[in-house]
């Protein structure tokens with residue numbers, strides 16, 4: 001692992017003693033009649049892997065692009081590593097790494113030439129050999145970018161984001177379009193960066209990815225942060241660590257009160273005929289749920305349970321599924 005946490009203030013102003021890696025206050029951005037970011041406040045601490053999770057159009061990319069200095073906000077405060085884009089733009093460019101959702105590299109350059117080009121933008125950084133090895137692109141070193149697969153291009157984008165040895169790394173949907181193996185490889189890379197004490201801010205609409213990688217998560221919807229916490233805190237907010245889902249053979253009325261009155265059943269909702277109960281004591285609640293439905297003369301067509309996930313948090317907050325958006 002070539003990247004190690006910087007411990008001291010060095011000649012280029014790097015310091016691990018930063019109080020906050022990112023500070024957003026009252027951030028707002030409007031496009032024509034769309035409010036893309038609607039009053040976002042956020043603090044990310046050094047060494048955190050922080051996730052912005054939300055459906056398409058929630059405002060994640062706009063927020064992250066404002067942080068990266070690529071989009072100007074209409075109003076609000078943005079501080080990165082205790083600096084801002086108005087007065088410290090050149091310094092900040094040396095300290096952050098950016099992986100955009102889609103990066104267009106010159107097709108005619110080789111992988112090595114591309115990484116060398118990006119390395120030349122930074123006063124200090126990681127050796128090109130090291131970065132190419134980290135991104136598992138050794139075999140493609142002399143290949144032209146135009147001939148790379150989608151996953152290889154994504155890894156090249158990650159290599160270019162890391163070549164300046166950034167203190168703060170932005171990853172915008174880093175695993176979209178990757179096969180499961182490439183996804184896992186990228187997760188390992190993020191784990192290594194976390195171990196090296198780097199701050200990472202990532203957007204994703206994969207709940208498993210957010211749960212696996214992020215120390216804290218902000219769930220965004222319609223430009224606002226609607227929930228913030230560790231994955232465990234967010235999942236605990238559902239009210240029960242298990243979700244029981246069932247459907248009935250025919251379109252029948254259910255006595256909801258008799259279900260929510262069962263010890264351990266925290267809440268009930270129904271969506272497109274699928275009933276969902278959040279449940280804390282699965283082993284005692286499930287027999288009572290069966291008994292209640294039987295007592296009401298209702299026949300089940302489906303019944304399943306799963307551990308509560310971030311998807312359930314989003315559904316509980318908005319009544320919609322993340323994936324439906």
Ligand SMILES: Nc1ncnc2c1ncn2[C@@H]1O[C@H](COP(=O)(O)OP(=O)(O)OP(=O)(O)O)[C@@H](O)[C@H]1O
Pocket residue numbers: 031032034035036054055056057058059060061062063205
């Ligand atoms: N350049 C733009 N011009 C007009 N509208 C925009 C522009 N960029 C974003 N928007 C709109 O702002 C809203 C937020 O978009 P944004 O891309 O930030 O969401 P997102 O959460 O990143 O979505 P996705 O997961 O699809 O990338 C959307 O309604 C989008 O259509």
